[in-house]
Amino acid sequence: MTREQWSAVRKQIPDGAKEPWTLILWVADLFILVFAWNLWISSSIALQGIALILAGLAIVQIYLISHEALHGSASDNRKINNFIGHFNGWLIALPFLVRRRYHMAHHTWTAHPVNDPENKSMIEKFSVMTKKQERTLEFMWKHWIPMIAANHFLANWRAPFVARAQGDNSPxxxxxxxxxxxxxxxxxxxxxxxxxxxxxxxxxxxYLAMWLILFFMVELLNLPHHAEAPLLDKDADRLQFWEQDTVSHDCGNVPLWSRFIILNFNLHIVHHAFPSVPWYRLPQAHSLLHQQEGDHLVEQSNEWRFAWKNRRRPLLKLMGHFFDRRV
Structure with a gap:
């Protein structure tokens, strides 16, 4: 998109959570989680199965609402927004402050090999990977074992302690x-x-069952949006918001699923273009941008099709070759 197209949409879409939908959904998800727990402690296997379905739904949305809080879009009240971020981060074991620092850097430096923490972490791991580790990685990828999500969670826990060990005692x-x-x-x-x-x-x-569901969903939802997008040069300037459509992708809309389950997370191009716009305004931003760009706004397949197709491919063919710095 051009700066003019971005500006035209920007003027029509307000920032922040001006409506209470995220708060209402958050409270509803917490009630669902409590209800699921009460089903889980029953003696019925059928009820326990229903409990896992309900808990899986709630925990995925709690993760997504945590993402809203990273952008200050869960509530206009900063204290409430941060409380939601911390509570959700505690609930899913993903520290809010570290994740916010990493995630803001990701939006600022998308596709940069050094300044985008996600890319830097991947490059550091791929650069020291042995052939045996590569085979293990490909086995886990092919068999849908969510090792990328697990590593992401672990990295967020380790990051401040590693930084302090390296001499960073900043506030x-x-x-x-x-x-x-x-x-x-x-x-x-x-x-x-x-x-x-x-x-x-x-x-x-x-808790472990919910965590496994969440790890699976984190990979399902996150990987399609930057897969097969080449990295920038190390000395490249950061991309402006209106330039990030070249390194991010949308996923196709699935009725009910896209809007009401994953909260429009599939609309990743407009999220990168307007990161502080809450989830319930993304379809409007997407539609306005489509009007600006005409027929040039092309969606990818949905998350499930992407996973079904690409889990059969080697991970290094899909995206790993951008991170592999081994000679």
Whole structure:
């Protein structure tokens, strides 16, 4: 898109959460999660199956609402927005402050090999990968084992502690460490309460099942949007918002799923163009941009088709060759 096209849409789409839809959805998801837990602790296998479906739905939306909070779009009230971000981050074990720092850098430096933390992390890992590790990676990719998502979560936990070990004692890093410790203390308290009620094993199984669903969904939703997009040169300037459509992709719309389950996350081009616009305004931005660009706005296949097709391909053929710096 051009700057003029971007500006024309920008003038018509307000920033921030001017409507309460995200807050309402967040509360509803928390109630669904509590209801799912009560089904899980029943003695019925059928009810436990329903519990996993409901919990999976709720935890995916909690992850997506956390993403809204990263952009300040969960609530216009900053304290409420950050509380939602921290609570959701604690609930899914993905520290809010670290993820916000990484995610904002991703939007600022999309497709940059060094300044985009996601790309930098991938390059560092691929550069030291042995042939055996490459075969293991391809096995996990082919068999839908969500190792990329698991590594992403782990990296967010390790990041502030690694930074401090390397001599970075800045207030930002120390604050991230304090919140990481607070998250861990919260897990200990919940575990002790569950143990006192004799529910610790059930809670652990419930949580691990949700985590596995979430890891699967994180890869399903995130990977199509930047796959097969080449990286910039190391000395390249950052792309402006209206230039990022060259390195990000949309996924096709699936009725009900795209709008009401994954909260328009498939509209990734307009999200990169207007990152502070909340999820419920993205279809309007997408439509306005389509009007500006005419027939040049082309969608990819939906997330499920992308995964079904590309899980059969080697990961290095799909996107890894951009990160592989081995001689």
């Amino acid at each position: 930002k890093i120390m604050k991230e460490i304090r919140f990481a410790r607070l998250y861990l203390a919260g897990y200990v308290v919940v575990a002790l309460i569950a143990f006192a009620f004799g529910r610790l094993a059930e809670l652990a199984c419930f």
